[in-house]
Amino acid sequence: MSILVLGLGNILLSDEGVGVRIVEALQASHELPADVEVLDGGTSGMDLLDMVAERDCLIVADAVNADGPAGRVIRLEDENIKMLFETRFSPHQLGLSDLLAALRLVNKAPRRVVVIGVVPQNLSLGLELSPAVASGRDAAVAMIVDELSRLGPAPTARLH
Amino acid sequence: MTRITIDPITRIEGHLRIDCEVDGGKVTKAWSSGTMWRGIELILKGRDPRDAWIFTQRICGVCTTVHAIASVRAVENALNLEVPLNAQYIRNMIVAAHGVHDHIVHFYHLAALDWVDIVSALKGDPAGAAKLGATLSDYKANSIPNIRSVRDRLQTFVASGNLGVFASGYWGHPAMKLPPDVNLLAATHYIQALEVQRTANKIVAILGSKTPHIQNLAVGGVSNAINPDSQSTLTLERLYTIKALIDELGDFVHNAMMNDVAAVGALYADWTQYGAGVTNYLSVPDLPLDTKGTTFELPGGYIPAGDLSKFQAITSYQDAFFRDGVKEAVKHSWYEYSGAAAALHPYEGQTNPKYDDFHDDGKYSWIKAPTFQDKRAQVGPLANVLGMYAAGHEPTKRHLTKLVEVASKVAGAQIPLSALHSTIGRIAARAVRCAVLHEALQNQWQLLVDNIAKGDFRTFNRPVFPKGEVRGFGYHEAPRGVLSHWVVIKDGKIDNYQAVVPSTWNASPRDQNDEPGPYEAALIDNPVADANLPLEVLRTVHSFDPCIACAVHMVDAEKRPIVQVKAM
Numbered sequence: 001m002s003i004l005v006l007g008l009g010n011i012l013l014s015d016e017g018v019g020v021r022i023v024e025a026l027q028a029s030h031e032l033p034a035d036v037e038v039l040d041g042g043t044s045g046m047d048l049l050d051m052v053a054e055r056d057c058l059i060v061a062d063a064v065n066a067d068g069p070a071g072r073v074i075r076l077e078d079e080n081i082k083m084l085f086e087t088r089f090s091p092h093q094l095g096l097s098d099l100l101a102a103l104r105l106v107n108k109a110p111r112r113v114v115v116i117g118v119v120p121q122n123l124s125l126g127l128e129l130s131p132a133v134a135s136g137r138d139a140a141v142a143m144i145v146d147e148l149s150r151l152g153p154a155p156t157a158r159l160h
Numbered sequence: 161m162t163r164i165t166i167d168p169i170t171r172i173e174g175h176l177r178i179d180c181e182v183d184g185g186k187v188t189k190a191w192s193s194g195t196m197w198r199g200i201e202l203i204l205k206g207r208d209p210r211d212a213w214i215f216t217q218r219i220c221g222v223c224t225t226v227h228a229i230a231s232v233r234a235v236e237n238a239l240n241l242e243v244p245l246n247a248q249y250i251r252n253m254i255v256a257a258h259g260v261h262d263h264i265v266h267f268y269h270l271a272a273l274d275w276v277d278i279v280s281a282l283k284g285d286p287a288g289a290a291k292l293g294a295t296l297s298d299y300k301a302n303s304i305p306n307i308r309s310v311r312d313r314l315q316t317f318v319a320s321g322n323l324g325v326f327a328s329g330y331w332g333h334p335a336m337k338l339p340p341d342v343n344l345l346a347a348t349h350y351i352q353a354l355e356v357q358r359t360a361n362k363i364v365a366i367l368g369s370k371t372p373h374i375q376n377l378a379v380g381g382v383s384n385a386i387n388p389d390s391q392s393t394l395t396l397e398r399l400y401t402i403k404a405l406i407d408e409l410g411d412f413v414h415n416a417m418m419n420d421v422a423a424v425g426a427l428y429a430d431w432t433q434y435g436a437g438v439t440n441y442l443s444v445p446d447l448p449l450d451t452k453g454t455t456f457e458l459p460g461g462y463i464p465a466g467d468l469s470k471f472q473a474i475t476s477y478q479d480a481f482f483r484d485g486v487k488e489a490v491k492h493s494w495y496e497y498s499g500a501a502a503a504l505h506p507y508e509g510q511t512n513p514k515y516d517d518f519h520d521d522g523k524y525s526w527i528k529a530p531t532f533q534d535k536r537a538q539v540g541p542l543a544n545v546l547g548m549y550a551a552g553h554e555p556t557k558r559h560l561t562k563l564v565e566v567a568s569k570v571a572g573a574q575i576p577l578s579a580l581h582s583t584i585g586r587i588a589a590r591a592v593r594c595a596v597l598h599e600a601l602q603n604q605w606q607l608l609v610d611n612i613a614k615g616d617f618r619t620f621n622r623p624v625f626p627k628g629e630v631r632g633f634g635y636h637e638a639p640r641g642v643l644s645h646w647v648v649i650k651d652g653k654i655d656n657y658q659a660v661v662p663s664t665w666n667a668s669p670r671d672q673n674d675e676p677g678p679y680e681a682a683l684i685d686n687p688v689a690d691a692n693l694p695l696e697v698l699r700t701v702h703s704f705d706p707c708i709a710c711a712v713h714m715v716d717a718e719k720r721p722i723v724q725v726k727a728m
Contacts, residue, residue: 012203012218042218044372046265050358050365102269102354105317125199 001056001152003036004110005144008062008096010043015063015070015120015133022061022116022140029141030155036148045099053103057151058110059144060096064117071136073143076115114147116140176667176706178679180697182688187697190676190683192667193518193525199511201657209235209649210379210623216645216659217373224372225258225364226638227645227659233453234645235379237477238632239625242451244618247381249608250394252447252457253402254367254374255636256601260409261360262639263541263594266705267421268353271587274699275424276338276346279331282315284344293345296423296566299415301352302345310348330695335687338427346424349416356412363405363601366398381620386612399609406601413598421591422563425584426570435583435700437682438536439466441543442665444474444482444644446637447600449607453477457600459551460544460637462532466581471550483633486644486660488528489672495528502672503531506646507631509658529671530660538678539641539665540704542580542589548596559595563588583682586703625652638662640705666704679704 007023010016020040027038041048052058066074103109118136129137145155181189200219204212213231217224229251236243243251286308293302330336338346361371367384368374376383385393425432441463445456454476461473462481474482487503490496496514497504504510518524531537548556560577567588568575579585628651635644640662648656668677676684679701686696 010218012200012215040373042224042372043220044224045222046269046357047224047261047361047372049354050361050371053358098269105313105351106354125202127203 001035002054003057003059003148003151004051004055005036005038005059005061005148006041006048006052007039008041008043008060011127012125014122014124014126015118015129016123017127018063018118018120018129018133018137018140019061021129022118022137022144025137026141026144026155028158030145030157032155033148033153035152036155045096046102048096049099049102052099052110053108055110057112057114059147060113060115061140061144062115062117063120064115066117066119068119069132070119070121070130071132071134071139072119073136073139074115074117074119075143076117077113116143116147176663176701178683178697178701180683180686180688180694182691185687185689187683187686187688190680191520191524192527192669192677192679194527194663194667200659201509201511201654204654204657207654208652209238209625209647209654212647212654212657213377213379219659220661222262223638223640223643223661225254225368225374226636226643228374228377229255230634230636230638230643230645230659231647232377232379233477233634233636234632234647235623235634235649236632237634238630238647238649239379239623241380241623242621243448243453244381244616244621245451245611246384246386246608246616247619248448248451249604249611250367250376250382250384250619252604253601253608254364255446256597256604257360257363257367257406259597259639260413260594260601261357261364263590263597264353264357264360264413264417266590266639267417267587267594268350269357270705271702272346272350272420272424274330274695274702275336275428276350277331277333277336277343278314278347279318280336280338280340281343281347282311282318282340284311284340284342284347286311286344288341289345289348292341293419296419296570297415299411299419301416302348307344307348310351311344313351314347330693333693333695334689335695335699338424342423342427346420349412349420352412352416356409359405359408363402363409366402367394378620380623381618384619386617386619399605403605406598406605410598410602413594418559418563418591418595419566421588422566423570425563425588426567426575428584429571429575429579431584431699432575432579432582434686434696435586435682435703436466436581437680437684438538438676438678439581440464440532440535440537441466441546442532442537442539442642443544443547444635444637444642447604448477457603458544458548458596458637459553460547460642461551462537463543463546463550464535468546468550471547473551477634482635482644485532486530487534488530488660488664490528491672491674492523492669493525493528494523503534506633506644506658506660507648507656509646509656525669527664527668529668529677530665531671536671536675536677536681537665539662540586540589541593541639541641542586543641544637545589545592545596546580553596555596555599556592559592559599563592583686583700583703590705625649627651629655641665663704663706667706679706 007020009019121130176194179191213228216231217228290304387393443460445460447457489503494515646658666678
């Protein structure tokens, strides 16, 4: 079982970077099983192809515009992910959906994709998360830990 | 089940919007408006200059590495800090591998779909496509079974109804002109390029410790330790792994990509008539070969009005012609300068927003309008290739001549060099630059190995920050053109920081003299067969390789909105 936890977002735009902040927090708080890799993908697209290719499971942490209050955590899989991606991309914008489509074309797409998204509040210039989104980050970390525990050996909390 | 409505969140540099007025089937007026990144100085002010590169590489998701490189060069320039040879070579290899990667992805995965009809490729004959491939090169992957397997895979993909990357292409558009076999050969290389670009990225990952954000830079050098005998450092074994990856890349770049671009150029020869736009070309030298940045593997400089005989070289990291030549105007941008200055040098750069809606004749963009020697300038691979050609750079001449020869053979007529001042010319120049960069990558690898063999393992010189104010600029010939970072340091802390990025040069609005920017100028007289499907406008905009999301908004002569098309 090969699993990638991928954090996406721009950390220079406050809550936009929550996906990256989630994977940073996950690594700081938990010891992860050997078959789980964690990557801060920033705002990259095609550069991630090599890391995403041929995974059994890809878990994406990201900011998503969705109904609900700031900091709300959403889990998406299968059909809902398709919807997320279809509103977003075209042949010329190489983001994550194009990356996954490209991998399907060469039969190297991850077998499963799960998105853990947090609704942002503040997308202005700055390095800090707003308080509600910081809570969302922690909830998202817990959700990813659950997800990983269902897939294989559970991550263990680091002692502080 | 709960229904969730989800919108995209903008995260790359910003949206680009192109407005065109079309009259009699041609573009008569164009506006380029963007919400480009602005205000990196607000994050960096007061910070340690040694950390700036870590933040600047987050400016853009496509161009992480280039902003890191330009940043450390700017701080080193302010300190007059020399960089050990090994560090230069390692950085140069990262720069070259990143450039090759970027150019492959641009041509096959961004631009090609404007010219290559994937649906038509399904009607192609694998034997015919293979035969065509064989007339262009002996590229071994052009075999009939390979091409047939790609066609079958595409057929399954299209039949599944899930077009994915191909979903919003302009298939069957009247401006699509390639025969099915050519489309099939190009589609085959499209699929192969997905694998090949991973190879280029692996080189960056090994040297930079990680992608997409490299970790190995430092003001004063790189953090890669070199020790031929230790496992945890840059060993000979790792260097030879890199060598194998470089060779693998070369086969594709020289034998597939160069020919595909030549063939597309020849079969769309009418597109050498459109898209010249601004023909003042600016590029900078790159891949420094000494510790001070006074000699470079790749030359660069300024060409006024497309006249190669007037080329003026930019010669060092201290070059005053470049340093004093760059300004930014905001007459048509949503900013105001204190004292109502017409244009400011980046050291004096200001970011005071003044948003007041889109005005055709007033302010209409968040992008500032840069000028060089008070004139508009086009940047990017075309500017770079013309500059290197004018400087007499042998590999550039060789690869350009080869591409023009193949294109002339396919076209059945001699194509003149002047055809490069065009939409197709920008795409052709990118392929030439990719071949030049690949050769440079091989050279830099050899230089590094030879230098290590001499017993030189140094990779870092410690920076020392003086009391008081120092200023520095760092430039880099990035995949989309000239990138420059400008830093003012006071008592060891950042006081001002400006990044003048390639897409600022090319996607900018009119300047203080109302002169249009390169995108705007290049769109004038572009044909538009069907305003609802403005493929031709996309071809010209995409030929610049914009790394920003793009919405094309067409307006007819009466200014009624005709169509709003998400272009990127």
